[in-house]
Amino acid sequence: xxxxxxxxxxxxxxxxxxxxxxxxxxxxxxxxxxxxxxxxxxxxxxxxxxxxxxxxxxxxxxxxxxxxxxxxxxxxxxxxxxxxxxxxxxxxxxxxxxxxxxxxxxxxxxxxxxxxxxxxxxxxxxxxxxxxxxxxxxxxxxxxxxxxxxxxxxxxxxxxxxxxxxxxxxxxxxxxxxxxxxxxxxxxxxxxxxxxxxxxxxxxxxxxxxxxxxxxxxxxxxxxxxxxxxxxxxxxxxxxxxxxxxxxxxxxxxxxxxxxxxxxxxxxxxxxxxxxxxxxxxxxxxxxxxxxxxxxxxxxxxxxxxxxxxxxxxxxxxxxxxxxxxxxxxxxxxxxxxxxxxxxxxxxxxxxxxxxxxxxxxxxxxxxxxxxxxxxxxxxxxxxxxxxxxxxxxxxxxxxxxxxx
Numbered sequence: 001x002x003x004x005x006x007x008x009x010x011x012x013x014x015x016x017x018x019x020x021x022x023x024x025x026x027x028x029x030x031x032x033x034x035x036x037x038x039x040x041x042x043x044x045x046x047x048x049x050x051x052x053x054x055x056x057x058x059x060x061x062x063x064x065x066x067x068x069x070x071x072x073x074x075x076x077x078x079x080x081x082x083x084x085x086x087x088x089x090x091x092x093x094x095x096x097x098x099x100x101x102x103x104x105x106x107x108x109x110x111x112x113x114x115x116x117x118x119x120x121x122x123x124x125x126x127x128x129x130x131x132x133x134x135x136x137x138x139x140x141x142x143x144x145x146x147x148x149x150x151x152x153x154x155x156x157x158x159x160x161x162x163x164x165x166x167x168x169x170x171x172x173x174x175x176x177x178x179x180x181x182x183x184x185x186x187x188x189x190x191x192x193x194x195x196x197x198x199x200x201x202x203x204x205x206x207x208x209x210x211x212x213x214x215x216x217x218x219x220x221x222x223x224x225x226x227x228x229x230x231x232x233x234x235x236x237x238x239x240x241x242x243x244x245x246x247x248x249x250x251x252x253x254x255x256x257x258x259x260x261x262x263x264x265x266x267x268x269x270x271x272x273x274x275x276x277x278x279x280x281x282x283x284x285x286x287x288x289x290x291x292x293x294x295x296x297x298x299x300x301x302x303x304x305x306x307x308x309x310x311x312x313x314x315x316x317x318x319x320x321x322x323x324x325x326x327x328x329x330x331x332x333x334x335x336x337x338x339x340x341x342x343x344x345x346x347x348x349x350x351x352x353x354x355x356x357x358x359x360x361x362x363x364x365x366x367x368x369x370x371x372x373x374x375x376x377x378x379x380x381x382x383x384x385x386x387x388x389x390x391x392x393x394x395x396x397x398x399x400x401x402x403x404x405x
Contacts, residue, residue, distance in 0.1 A: 035315055036279060036350050038374060042256040043346035043358065045072045047080065049371030051364040053140035056109035056147070059233070059265070060086045061362035062341035063116030064125075066263040066388060067212075069345065071205050073259060079205060084133025084141070085126045085197070086119045087111075088181050093118075094235050095154050095173050099165070103158045106232035109147045113214055113263050113341065113388040114238030121209040124197030130188035133181040146180045213404065216240040216386040217248040219328045224401045229386065231338040240386050241402050245324045249381060252357070255393040256347050263388035264359065264380070267339040271311050272379060275361065278368040280375040282382055283310040284318045316352045322381040330382065338385050348374060 047068040052061050060083040071079050090111055098107045119125070133141065153176060157169045178184070187196055190204065201207060214229075221227040226239040243251065255262050273280040301309070310317065320326070330336040346358035356374040365371035391404050399405070 035313070036374065038348040038350055038356065041347040041349060041355075042259075043348075044256070044259060044261050045069060046261065046343065046345045046360050047072070047078050049360060049365050050083070050362050051140060052083075052362040053142060053364075055087075055141040055143035057083055057087050057111070057141065057143070058362055059111040059113060059115060059341040060084075062263050062265075062343045062360075063113045063388065065343040065360055065362070066113075066261055067116070067120075067205070067207055069261045069343070070390060071207060074206055076204070076206050080128040081205070082126045082128045082131040082133070084181050085123075085131045085185070086116055087133065088131075088177050088184070089119045089123045090115045090235075091150060091177060092170075092174055095150070096170065097235060098154050099157055099169070103155065105235055107151055107154060107235075108233075109143050110233040110338070111235070112229075112231070112233050112238060112338065113265060113386070114234065114236050117209045117212055117388075118236050118238070120201060120207060124199070124201035125205055125207075126185050126188060126195075126197050126200055127190055127204075130185045130190065131182055135182045136180045146176075149176060211390055211392065212388055213391045214238065214240045214386050214388050215243060215248065215251060216384075217243050217245050217324065217327065218331060219324055220332075223247075231385070233338050241404075243398065243402070245322070245327065245381060247398060248384065248387075249377075250395060251389065251393075251398065252344070252380070252387065253347075254395050255389050256344075258393045260390050260393045261343060261345045262390075264342045264344045264357075265338060265340070265385040265387070266342065266375075266380070267336045267383045267385065269337075269339055270379075270383065271307070273375075274311075274313055275363060275373055276367050277313045278373040279313050279356075280359075280373060280379045280383075281313075281317060282320045282322070282376065282378045284320050285310055316350050316354060319354075319376055319378040320382070322378050327382060336383055336385065344375075344380075344387075345372075 047065060050061055050065070052058055064081045064083055064086065068079050068081060071077070087109070094107060098105045150173070153173055157165065160166070185197065187194055190200060195204070216229065221242050223242055223244055226241055228234070228237050229240045252262065268280070270282070272282050327336070343360040344357045345360050348356050348358060350356060355377040357377070357380050359373050359375050361371055361373060363371065367373065394404060
């Protein structure tokens with residue numbers, strides 16, 4: 001098709017008007033739907049995203065994901081470690097302690113990062129191919145029945161009217177684990193060689209449990225000391241190092257700066273957490289802290305409108321300034337609990353320059369960021385229960401304060 005110059009000028013005017021209108025519409029649309037735009041600061045290697053499905057085993061997935069990244073950093077290649085091997089060992093030993101304490105211990109599928117180190121230290125690891133834990137007719141982990149059967153079993157052992165433990169009870173308990181998860185892999189073949197769980201952990205993964213520590217920040221214990229973390233899933237009574245909130249932030253930054261990732265135990269029950277939309281934030285919603293005009297506008301809104309404004313996830317919002325007192329209050333009032341374990345693999349900043357942590361989850365890849373999400377620094381500082389790190393990534397002054405060599 002050919003145009004004369006006059007026709008081209010007319011077409012140009014029409015197209016220009018249309019373009020101007022489309023730019024206005026695009027700008028309006030951009031304000032409404034542009035969302036978060038992230039620029040990478042650190043992004044370290046991690047293995048593929050897994051799916052814990054309907055099992056309370058996030059702690060095993062997150063802990064092993066972190067250690068798989070450590071193995072990658074150490075040149076050991078991309079390992080796929082068995083989460084259910086860790087779960088199996090911990091369930092078996094948890095049952096012994098539960099019975100010994102007459103049932104006065106939390107007994108469920110939950111756990112902590114300490115469980116992963118406990119398994120590495122006492123039993124070793126095995127690859128996923130040697131122990132999938134899927135022996136009960138499912139293609140994904142569905143632990144409701146297993147958890148209930150195991151709990152009923154140990155309760156029956158404790159309530160035994162013979163007033164003494166049978167010699168068979170723990171063998172029977174392990175028999176249930178065999179039936180559901182598979183028989184214990186005493187030896188197995190991996191890449192043409194035979195291993196035991198301990199020799200595999202030593203020779204293939206190269207991981208040493210003593211290289212890793214768990215760090216937290218709470219005011220009900222002295223800083224720069226260790227304490228047994230008081231949460232129901234800490235059945236091993238594992239200790240954490242207690243540091244200030246500023247220290248905790250420095251440790252997370254320092255760890256990522258040195259090329260390490262870290263395990264992250266947190267609470268994701270807040271309205272500001274949306275895995276589907278890939279963001280976790282802590283919006284500033286205290287009316288008392290707003291200036292006059294902003295406060296008047298906010299008070300005039302319905303609660304539904306306030307929530308829509310705060311939790312629309314259409315882009316960065318003003319967030320709370322987190323203090324140690326806020327963290328402690330949330331913990332003391334059960335608003336921050338040992339809810340979920342994840343793996344932080346990097347750091348980004350949004351279009352306003354605010355910091356977020358890149359989080360690898362264990363809920364498959366069906367969200368906007370293929371199984372990852374971005375947690376704002378205020379969210380992480382407020383909701384962190386503890387983190388598992390390589391102790392060698394600690395800043396020197398904190399090593400000295402904590403007595404770590």
